[in-house]
Amino acid sequence: MKIMLLESLRYDVLRANHEIARRGLAPHTFGNASGVDRTGTQSLIVIKPSGVDYATMTPADLVVTDLDGNIVEGKLRPSSDLDTHTFLYREFPQIGGIVHTHSEFATSWAQAGRAIPCLGTTHADYFHGPVPVTEPLSAEEVAEAYVRNTGSVIARLFKQQQLDPIAVPGVLVAGHAPFAWGKTPAEAVEHADVLEYIARLAFRSMLLGASEAGIPKHVSEHHYQRKHGPKATYGQR
Amino acid sequence: MKIMLLESLRYDVLRANHEIARRGLAPHTFGNASGVDRTGTQSLIVIKPSGVDYATMTPADLVVTDLDGNIVEGKLRPSSDLDTHTFLYREFPQIGGIVHTHSEFATSWAQAGRAIPCLGTTHADYFHGPVPVTEPLSAEEVAEAYVRNTGSVIARLFKQQQLDPIAVPGVLVAGHAPFAWGKTPAEAVEHADVLEYIARLAFRSMLLGASEAGIPKHVSEHHYQRKHGPKATYGQR
Amino acid sequence: MKIMLLESLRYDVLRANHEIARRGLAPHTFGNASGVDRTGTQSLIVIKPSGVDYATMTPADLVVTDLDGNIVEGKLRPSSDLDTHTFLYREFPQIGGIVHTHSEFATSWAQAGRAIPCLGTTHADYFHGPVPVTEPLSAEEVAEAYVRNTGSVIARLFKQQQLDPIAVPGVLVAGHAPFAWGKTPAEAVEHADVLEYIARLAFRSMLLGASEAGIPKHVSEHHYQRKHGPKATYGQR
Amino acid sequence: MKIMLLESLRYDVLRANHEIARRGLAPHTFGNASGVDRTGTQSLIVIKPSGVDYATMTPADLVVTDLDGNIVEGKLRPSSDLDTHTFLYREFPQIGGIVHTHSEFATSWAQAGRAIPCLGTTHADYFHGPVPVTEPLSAEEVAEAYVRNTGSVIARLFKQQQLDPIAVPGVLVAGHAPFAWGKTPAEAVEHADVLEYIARLAFRSMLLGASEAGIPKHVSEHHYQRKHGPKATYGQR
16 A cells, blocks of 8 residues: 555656756756655655656656655655655644756746745746745855754754745745645645746736735735635635 | 537637646746637537636636536536626627636736727737726725625726727737637637737837827727728738 | 749748747737738739738748738738838848847837837847837827838938938837837847847846946947948848 | 867857857847867967858858958958957867847846946856956947957957956957856856856845845855865866
């Protein structure tokens, strides 16, 4: 049974990695997707190998690790961002997939160190409030454990601002790029793609003079709830 | 006879929905097209179902409602924006098709809460004057009936500014996105596409310092009349 | 013999019209190409018909006129911009093809009423000095003969600024869009495409703070001469 | 043996030229790639011919020269930028391939005469510090030997700023466009492509208010070293 579950998760993670490339979210090999299986006695992560081209990647190339990043199966090195993924899976037990990209507009906001204000309903349908941006890592954090501490600054930000990772399914790491997540790898890549789109919209709106304050709370709240609240009216569910 | 008419309209509405996707006007499932048949004793609307992928949609997936939004035929839920469409069909008896998108540049203007000034002849050929922008909905309007009141703020704007919906075949809903319309679903999607194009042009022109005042009235008037006036010289009619 | 020449020119003009579409220079049917045959006793122009889709246009759809715009052959209406083309062919005897587009960035500059300064060698390789912009047409010029007077303001500008239409193979019509030309229809469309590219480059450079003065004269002059001067070193000629 | 080596290098250079086109880095024929073989008694350069279309170029079209630009083999004229390539190969003995493009955003920075600050880890992974920009060539340098002196201002800049061409694998030539290089032609085109991408990111980040200072040294240093330092952890090496 365990083997079947991982086969299925491998497929989902492979597909999420292919979607990163297909949607143009990560030129070259800048980007990676992972998923977690929390059903067994030991939770297991499936993640992209490091520096492998999306076009040629196979399910067997994916690497399986435990929640501490110890390799359980796989011949290739895992993504160099593994320790950020494991940190987030430990901190956010609600999530089942993570996608990291260097997508063009979201990365531009991350490089500017600015949160993306909620300027419209496209944003409000997916993110409950602004897309937050982390603080830069300190010299000590970089020296000690750069990749793990990238997860740490994200988790700290969500704690400080009391954000729910299901309601705010992504973040900008200052001077770096976005991370997005969801209940599954497929949802994570969907959120990474929407994040890029709202980053594009907000970039243009800001240049046209939009107010940082964004849309009124009564509108954003309505949109978020109509898609995610208990009385959701969107889609065929 | 009625059945044939609706079959034909279903085809037109399906095609308009496909055009939304093909022209890149609405990533994901952000967007919808509808059409109305006003020839029978009861006017009937054909509209996209909610949250269904453009690629797999069939004529049978489309939903038929009356002008008040009561479902007459269809197994799927109608677009969550249905009440905006019905409101506009009731208010603007001249129009036969409506297209809603979240297209990139038009939405950026909507998010900035700015009307698109008429800066050139590309604009003047299709829109008689600026592309107007609504006021934001009040908290009361959102609470009472958000989707219907989106139609209501559009209709109010056209009344206040004494705009003819045939001469100004689209609008920006502040903090949301554009709606466009026309005599048919095909014309509506054409107008949605042109609206996106003039939004792109105007965005760049404004950054280059164009004046909000736009082109002289004698030029815009000439262009609009040569395409739409009684002595139109454009095309093969 | 005459018939053969026009067959060949029809083919060149058709191809230039297809290139406008293929290179994305004119969405919808915003755009047109023409060519002139000056070898006969009477010069003849071949031009795109009005409002016909690029995808379905055939050689037989093209319209043949004399230099005054009188139709010599063709069942369809000629492009509504015909009188601009004929005016330019009369004023600029050196040119053999004209292309009008509403390409995205060149049109944005035209709408802002700004000439494109020569900011780099990409520009200098093709345009000798800035891409000039016309004055807006006066109310009288619009009322009298809008399309012909579009040609008139272009010709007046070139006369006032003493520009050589071979060295400056294009112009921005204020509040409208670009016209480009060349010795042949193929060269005209190449110039229209380069004009769009340098408009894109210059737009970004200006936002990054480039000086309106542009590159030093000794650089632009060198580049223009190495491609077009008597000692040209570029290409395989 | 020599012939085989050049056959292989010809293939690499042809492929790099095709990649320039495939990645959209140089519209028209603006751009060229070359490689050098330093294994023989005489170093030999393989370079693109001038003004030939990427789509139809064959290995036999490529031109072979010595390090002083004297043609050793080839029926076509070499790229008009040959003397810049030869100058750089003489000055930077570590490099094996050079790619010149007029890619859209990198050229926009070059036209603005601005170095691209290191605003994020995408940049830091490939370039150790800002992407530098040269001074404009003086009138004397243009008159004396424009193309060779383009190489000269690049080399002078690297000497003055004490830059290592392996750690900073590209440059912006003011008022012109980028040059990138690497240990092989394939690496050179990869660097040209990354340079374009970071130019896009930085353009948007600057408009969003990013500080020219860029990311903290401890972050950029960490990223550069993890990819290029002796303890590199990226990829499968």
